[in-house]
Amino acid sequence: TPQEVFIGSVSVNATTKWDSLDNVVKRTFKDYLLRIDPVSNLGLCAESILSYHIGDVVRSKEVEVPDLLPCGYLVGDNMQIHIMLKGTKQNSIDALVFETLIPKSLVQRYISLLLEHRRLILCGLSGTGKTYLAQKLAEFLAFRSGKDVKGGAIATFSVDHKSAKELRQYLSIIAEQCESRNSSDLPTVIILDNLHLVGSLSEVFNGFLSAKYQNSPFIIGTMNQVTCSATNLQLHHNFRWVLYANHMEPVNGFLGRFLRRQQVEVEINSGVQNPELIKILDWIPTVWNHLNKFLETHSSSDVTIGPRLFLSCPLDVSSSQVWFTDLWNYSIIPYLMEAVKEGLQLYGHRAPWKDPTEWVQKSYPWSAVSGPHCSQLVNLRPEDVCYEGHPKRNIGPKSVPTSQSEVEPDPLLNMLIRLQEAASYPSPQNDSQHSSGLHTEDLESTL
Incomplete structure (x- = not known):
């Protein structure tokens, strides 16, 4: 079923001709x-447009000019012009690009x-939208093969x-069917x-990978991290691997494109532009980027936040x-707390x-009149x-760090310091002659 998206409004009067309307639509x-x-x-x-429809009237290069002018068909409740983009029947991915909001070069x-x-x-x-993209790619391949989704x-x-x-x-079972006539x-x-x-992906795919290659279905998998078995599948079993990361397209630009699409639809339905809403929707992607830079600074890119959390604005x-x-x-701060705490333990x-909250408060897009939020x-x-x-190294009040190791203490060194302190600290439950129970042998085995 074609997705219906409002893209704008046009004026058509009694003298508007079809060639003029063609240009307006484009x-x-x-x-x-x-x-x-x-x-x-x-x-x-504009070449992505296959045709546009007014009711039952189709306007395209292959169809003759209708008998009446456009205003003759835009009457009553029939006040919409539907644009159809090139798709699988035209051996084109333009409709898929428009629907997914992913740049054409990447979809190709x-x-x-x-x-x-x-x-x-x-x-x-x-x-990050992996499952959504997998579903859309699957639908495209199914339509391309003439199958009913x-x-x-x-x-x-x-x-x-x-x-x-x-x-x-x-x-x-799929592999057996590939080998049969069914x-x-x-x-x-x-x-x-x-x-x-x-x-073990290799173990799971073992029976399937021996099936007739040309008869086997397309396989689209999603996973949250790269594993050795995934690399093995890529090297030896013809799997191809695509990184879907927050810092690169199509993910890093998707949130902005999605919110701008929502904004245009609101403007068309209301008939007016709301500058404050535009400011807010432009601000949301900057918050997302700022949070991920904060997480990368105090932890790693492995704990950055996907855009899905902000799509419901x-x-x-x-x-x-x-x-x-x-x-x-209730969502962002609790997550930041756990992710950064773990990052500090790992990387120092x-x-x-x-505090990222201070940045948010300084760039806050809502006016003070809106409330004390x-x-x-x-x-x-x-x-x-x-x-x-x-723990961090004491480099003195007036000294200047001369190497990266002075700025970024080694995590293993931090652990050693903590364990040494624990080994010499008296247990509160025993007298001063008893140690905490962590001996040199325990320290070595722990390391």
Whole structure:
């Protein structure tokens, strides 16, 4: 079913001719692309338009000019012009690009990898949109093969810790069908979600990988991290691996494109622009980027936040303020607390402490008249993540660090310091002649 997206409004009067309307439709589409993706326009252009419809009237290069002028068909409740983009029937990915908001060059790469190698793994953190993309790629391949998406052309297997054995059995059955004459009954695409929960991918795929290559379904897998078995699949079994990371396209630009699409639809339905709402929706992606830079500074890129958390922003000024306050206090701050605390334990102090809440309060897009929500944001204090108590080398009050090791203490050295302190600290439950119970042998075995 084609996705319906409002892209703009146009004026048609009694003297508007079809060629004039053609140009207006193309210009409206190009303006929309520029607003959604000012950098590359998603790689689309006016040539991406296959046709546009007014009721039952189709306007395209292959169809003759209708008998009446456009105003003759825009009557009553029939006041919408539907633009159809080129898709699988035209051997084009333009409709898929428009729907997914992923730049055309990247979508073309994913499709090319699938058509050539038939096996693709999307690897990235949770919340980056891997499962959504896998589903859209599967639908494209199913339509391309002439199959009905709702008729079993796509099979989805969501992996959990207990289902690795069931997955191996399922793939073995698929492999047997590939070898038989009933291969036409196979699904066109199999989506394997959460493959990182499988202990050994090579073991799970062992029976399937020996099946007839050309008869086997397309495989699209998703996983949260790269494993040795994933690399082995890539090297020896023709799987292709795509990194789906927060710091690179299509993930790092998706949130902005998604919110701008929402914003345009609100403007069309209301008929007016709301500068304050525009400011808020432009600000949300900057908050997301700031949080991820903070996490990378005090932990690593492995704990950054995907854009999914911010996609539910309400398209109303007051509602969005309440939404953000709740999101910040009850979701973001608790997550930052745990992620940064673990990062400090692993990597030590690597940068001066800067509370991300202060940055949010300084750049706060809602006006003071909207309410006191800015002051209700919970701060992330150094003591909340054990920042102040984390051991670091004493380089003296006036000395200047001369090497990276002085700025970033070695985690193993920090652990040794803590263990040595614990070994010499008297137990509160014993007298002064008893030690805490951690001896030199224990220290060596712990290290």
